[in-house]
Amino acid sequence: MNKYFVEVQGLSRRYPAKEGEVTVFEEANFGIEKGEFVCIIGHSGCGKSTILNILAGLDSASDGVVIMNGKEVSGPSLERGVIFQNYSLLPWRSALKNITFGVQARFPGWSKEEIIEHSLKFLELVGLKGVEHRKPSQLSGGMRQRVSIARAFATQPELLLMDEPFGALDALTRGVIQEELIKIWNETHQTVFMITHDVDEAILLADRILLMTNGPYARIAESVKVSIPRPRERNTIIHHPAYYQIRNHLVDFLVSRSKELSGDNSNNAGLNNIGVRPVDVDPSDSIESDQNLQNSENLAVSV
Amino acid sequence: MLSSLNLRASMLSAILLFTMLGIWEVLNQVPDKTEAMSEYELLMGGADQEARVPPPSAVLKLAFAELSNPFYDAGPNDKGIAIQLAYSLYRVLTGFLLAALIAIPLGFLIGMSPLMHKALNPFIQILRPISPLAWMPLALFIIKDSEASSIFVIFICSIWPMLINTAFGVANVREDWINVARTHELKPLKTATQVILPAAAPTILTGMRISIGIAWLVIVAAEMLVGGTGIGYYVWNEWNNLDLSSVIFSILMIGLVGMLLDLTLSSISRWVEYEE
Numbered sequence: 069m070n071k072y073f074v075e076v077q078g079l080s081r082r083y084p085a086k087e088g089e090v091t092v093f094e095e096a097n098f099g100i101e102k103g104e105f106v107c108i109i110g111h112s113g114c115g116k117s118t119i120l121n122i123l124a125g126l127d128s129a130s131d132g133v134v135i136m137n138g139k140e141v142s143g144p145s146l147e148r149g150v151i152f153q154n155y156s157l158l159p160w161r162s163a164l165k166n167i168t169f170g171v172q173a174r175f176p177g178w179s180k181e182e183i184i185e186h187s188l189k190f191l192e193l194v195g196l197k198g199v200e201h202r203k204p205s206q207l208s209g210g211m212r213q214r215v216s217i218a219r220a221f222a223t224q225p226e227l228l229l230m231d232e233p234f235g236a237l238d239a240l241t242r243g244v245i246q247e248e249l250i251k252i253w254n255e256t257h258q259t260v261f262m263i264t265h266d267v268d269e270a271i272l273l274a275d276r277i278l279l280m281t282n283g284p285y286a287r288i289a290e291s292v293k294v295s296i297p298r299p300r301e302r303n304t305i306i307h308h309p310a311y312y313q314i315r316n317h318l319v320d321f322l323v324s325r326s327k328e329l330s331g332d333n334s335n336n337a338g339l340n341n342i343g344v345r346p347v348d349v350d351p352s353d354s355i356e357s358d359q360n361l362q363n364s365e366n367l368a369v370s371v
Numbered sequence: 372m373l374s375s376l377n378l379r380a381s382m383l384s385a386i387l388l389f390t391m392l393g394i395w396e397v398l399n400q401v402p403d404k405t406e407a408m409s410e411y412e413l414l415m416g417g418a419d420q421e422a423r424v425p426p427p428s429a430v431l432k433l434a435f436a437e438l439s440n441p442f443y444d445a446g447p448n449d450k451g452i453a454i455q456l457a458y459s460l461y462r463v464l465t466g467f468l469l470a471a472l473i474a475i476p477l478g479f480l481i482g483m484s485p486l487m488h489k490a491l492n493p494f495i496q497i498l499r500p501i502s503p504l505a506w507m508p509l510a511l512f513i514i515k516d517s518e519a520s521s522i523f524v525i526f527i528c529s530i531w532p533m534l535i536n537t538a539f540g541v542a543n544v545r546e547d548w549i550n551v552a553r554t555h556e557l558k559p560l561k562t563a564t565q566v567i568l569p570a571a572a573p574t575i576l577t578g579m580r581i582s583i584g585i586a587w588l589v590i591v592a593a594e595m596l597v598g599g600t601g602i603g604y605y606v607w608n609e610w611n612n613l614d615l616s617s618v619i620f621s622i623l624m625i626g627l628v629g630m631l632l633d634l635t636l637s638s639i640s641r642w643v644e645y646e647e
Contacts, residue, residue: 126550144553156547160569160645169565173555205646223555 072099079132081118093286097345103257107270110280116263124150149225153232155212157204163215164200174223190222210241230262267318279321281329289329291346310352317351392427399426425616433616458600463586466525474530478537503528503589517597528589529582536578540571576640587629
């Protein structure tokens with residue numbers, strides 16, 4: 069087995085319900101390489117956000133472990149930055165003060181000047197020079213999310229977690245910020261784990277896309293490699309021959325297979341699946357893709 | 372448009388004020404004596420048979436006299452209005468600040484810990500509706516000092532709104548902001564001062580504003596009961612002197628000072644307010 073930077077092993081999450089308990093997802097096994105950009109896609113309710121919160125240390129798993137850099141994740145840490153969908157800026161602080169908040173927590177030994185200089189650098193990187201003294205309420209949704217991105221990158225975490233960061237933005241703003249994110253990512257090669265609902269966004273940003281089946285008893289069924297070379301741009305990526313192969317594969321999964329593979333009858337089959345990793349898929353390689361498709365169907369049968 | 376609205380509003384206020392003062396003035400004029408005094412009237416030194424509320428002109432005259440020399444002190448029963456108000460303000464502010472000193476940390480504790488909330492809630496629910504003046508006899512007996520007792524009464528009446536609002540504000544800080552503190556590994560004390568306090572500050576200030584309003588209401592009654600000094604004592608003393616002009620004048624001063632207290636708190640609360 070490959071030694072990953074982040075290793076997720078046998079992760080499950082169950083909630084107490086009226087009768088017994090509800091298993092949101094189970095047996096999530098995957099790894100993230102250092103410097104890799106991984107997206108996870110799945111329908112609402114499959115537990116993506118829960119997985120992200122467990123990675124962040126904000127939530128705890130019912131079973132399984134997350135190991136980062138050889139250490140088990142047992143609580144929130146500055147090594148793992150989080151960008152939330154609703155930006156989570158502190159509304160009584162200005163844009164700059166929101167970033168210095170993170171920087172000061174990360175580098176407590178720094179002087180005030182160093183903290184401000186470092187924070188301004190990242191505000192500039194997201195194109196917010198000149199509005200640093202505005203409060204979040206005086207910024208548009210897109211600008212707020214930029215501040216949030218700047219805060220996360222400025223603290224230079226080892227792993228960056230993003231929970232649908234662009235979900236609340238309009239399509240035009242989303243496109244612009246995606247490109248900014250690519251720009252920053254190209255400079256930092258930050259390890260990223262990101263939730264999205266947007267197939268195109270995932271292909272544009274990710275090295276690898278994890279696909280989750282529907283919940284309850286959701287699983288991570290496939291790991292789709294995005295073999296389109298970087299640097300990628302929004303207007304040129306769609307002309308790449310692999311683009312629609314990947315896109316069709318993802319859409320097909322979301323529309324039909326996420327339901328077929330959904331393990332709501334796998335109550336007793338869990339034992340058979342211990343340690344099962346998602347099937348690796350590279351849709352741009354059509355022969356391999358067919359084979360993998362078969363594999364995943366086999367998996368469905370065994371499930 | 373806005374300025375013309377303001378202008379029209381202040382004109383309307385002025386018209387209402389002068390109309391009401393005019394009616395009051397006219398209704399309470401001492402009727403002119405045309406005929407000679409009766410024997411009884413002469414016996415009574417020409418005093419009017421019927422007591423009248425003094426007209427606004429008499430109140431204004433008194434107000435002018437009192438306000439032009441507000442700090443005189445001519446013995447226990449004759450002190451300037453500013454001295455009386457200062458006594459009351461001193462008691463209100465002392466009781467209020469002592470209450471804040473207890474209510475805000477305790478409110479934090481109750482807001483952050485569901486256990487403390489459940490454990491302390493029954494006490495709060497029973498103690499809160501008690502009229503603060505009902506504590507007065509007990510306070511006088513235990514403290515054996517009328518001054519400290521009235522401060523205690525202010526303390527006990529201003530603690531509840533602050534306590535409840537602080538607990539509510541702290542308990543309802545958005546989960547996201549707490550998560551921001553957690554993901555930045557903030558220590559509990561720093562989380563409290565840098566995230567929870569600024570997030571809950573507007574709610575806490577609202578509680579403080581309610582408290583100071585109640586405290587100013589209660590001090591008048593408390594001082595009427597305890598006597599000695601203060602604006603409440605002044606009102607009651609002037610009633611005993613049958614000096615209704617002074618009573619009306621002090622009523623207006625109570626309103627004025629109450630408004631200033633509220634304005635002070637509301638300007639502080641504007642300072643901590645934030646827009647989401």
